[in-house]
Amino acid sequence: NAGVTQTPKFQVLKTGQSMTLQCAQDMNHNSMYWYRQDPGMGLRLIYYSASEGTTDKGEVPNGYNVSRLNKREFSLRLESAAPSQTSVYFCASRNLRGTSGGELWLDTGELFFGEGSRLTVL
Amino acid sequence: AQTVTQSQPEMSVQEAETVTLSCTYDTSESDYYLFWYKQPPSRQMILVIRQEAYKQQNATENRFSVNFQKAAKSFSLKISDSQLGDAAMYFCAYRSVRETSGSRLTFGEGTQLTVNP
Numbered sequence: 001n002a003g004v005t006q007t008p009k010f011q012v013l014k015t016g017q018s019m020t021l022q023c024a025q026d027m028n029h030n031s032m033y034w035y036r037q038d039p040g041m042g043l044r045l046i047y048y049s050a051s052e053g054t055t056d057k058g059e060v061p062n063g064y065n066v067s068r069l070n071k072r073e074f075s076l077r078l079e080s081a082a083p084s085q086t087s088v089y090f091c092a093s094r095n096l097r098g099t100s101g102g103e104l105w106l107d108t109g110e111l112f113f114g115e116g117s118r119l120t121v122l
Numbered sequence: 123a124q125t126v127t128q129s130q131p132e133m134s135v136q137e138a139e140t141v142t143l144s145c146t147y148d149t150s151e152s153d154y155y156l157f158w159y160k161q162p163p164s165r166q167m168i169l170v171i172r173q174e175a176y177k178q179q180n181a182t183e184n185r186f187s188v189n190f191q192k193a194a195k196s197f198s199l200k201i202s203d204s205q206l207g208d209a210a211m212y213f214c215a216y217r218s219v220r221e222t223s224g225s226r227l228t229f230g231e232g233t234q235l236t237v238n239p
Contacts, residue, residue, distance in 0.1 A: 033226060035229075040131065040231055040232075041231060042126075042128075042213055042229035042230050042231045042232050043213065043227075043229040044229070045226050045227075045228075048226055058226065088165065090167065092167075110157070110169050110172065111167075111169075111227055113166065113167035115164070115165055115166055116165040116166075
């Protein structure tokens with residue numbers, strides 16, 4: 001199972017350049033998330049998409065845009081990269097609810113993560 | 123807004139010994155989930171253990187157990203019989219049960235665990 005796949009794994013940009021981080025999940029999950037990880041700050045939420053067709057800002061959305069292309073894919077775009085955006089970016093996904101054996105269940109909140117994308121902005 | 127604090131940036135333990143990682147959180151909610159995630163050098167985030175706030179019993183997964191103190195808003199992780207493969211960054215995380223919050227996780231700063239042979 002591929003799970004959550006992010007591309008690229010590594011990228012070096014110059015200040016002012018643009019790029020898009022791609023994320024795809026094959027688990028039929030409803031919700032998808034973009035986090036950034038910085039030393040001493042844990043993971044901070046940039047944007048999330050609770051379901052296909054919706055996106056919302058997280059803690060640190062400035063300088064980023066997102067697109068929920070379909071249920072599988074959720075991309076993160078840097079329009080004009082800045083050195084402050086040097087970080088490791090993680091995409092994650094999960095289901096809010098579903099059925100199992102005819103019973104409705106609410107998920108327990110676990111996120112499934114991609115392997116991360118290390119972005120350096122010079 | 124909820125906050126999660128891990129006051130130990132680094133911890134070390136001898137192989138086969140026991141170590142406890144601390145986590146505190148702040149919330150006004152009565153029902154929520156708490157998690158410990160492990161991030162080895164490969165960067166992959168791996169769920170270690172999960173605790174539902176409405177459950178009084180502490181969660182246990184093999185060598186990993188938690189001490190959940192709801193009144194104190196404390197959620198520590200105990201690793202018994204530490205192994206070299208336990209060396210990683212450990213993140214504590216909080217999640218509201220209210221779906222209006224987008225069901226996102228709020229993470230602590232992380233604790234880097236070193237296991238010495």
